[in-house]
Amino acid sequence: MKPEPQKRICGECIHEYACSAWNRGNMHNTDARNCANYETVKTSNAYYIGVQDGMKIAKAETATDDNELKSCPYCGGKVEIFENYLKQFGVHCTVCGMITFFGNDSQNKQKVTCRWNERAGT
Numbered sequence: 001m002k003p004e005p006q007k008r009i010c011g012e013c014i015h016e017y018a019c020s021a022w023n024r025g026n027m028h029n030t031d032a033r034n035c036a037n038y039e040t041v042k043t044s045n046a047y048y049i050g051v052q053d054g055m056k057i058a059k060a061e062t063a064t065d066d067n068e069l070k071s072c073p074y075c076g077g078k079v080e081i082f083e084n085y086l087k088q089f090g091v092h093c094t095v096c097g098m099i100t101f102f103g104n105d106s107q108n109k110q111k112v113t114c115r116w117n118e119r120a121g122t
């Protein structure tokens, strides 16, 4: 038997705890179809904000991808970030072989990406 799509019970609602306190009883299996306050975790603002944050974090992580780097200022070639044996990140041009490090910022891949993109021309 398929569950009715319209079926709502208080047990699925994020306000179950508060309502139980108001009603002084367990209302886990109470029919919530006519409840104006019915809100599941997935429809709540808190969940929505959580999703938004997740998307921002995912975006920030992909921003360190090599294809986000500006091209080589000497030859216009594609550059990539590499890590050397000292665990320093540098920028390397795949066309002319140019290599650049950014001092203390070389420890941090994200900083190297930022420094490179603000340093190089277009």
Ligand SMILES: [Zn+2]
Pocket: 072, 073, 074, 075, 076, 077, 093, 094, 095, 096, 097, 098
């Ligand atoms: Zn180059």
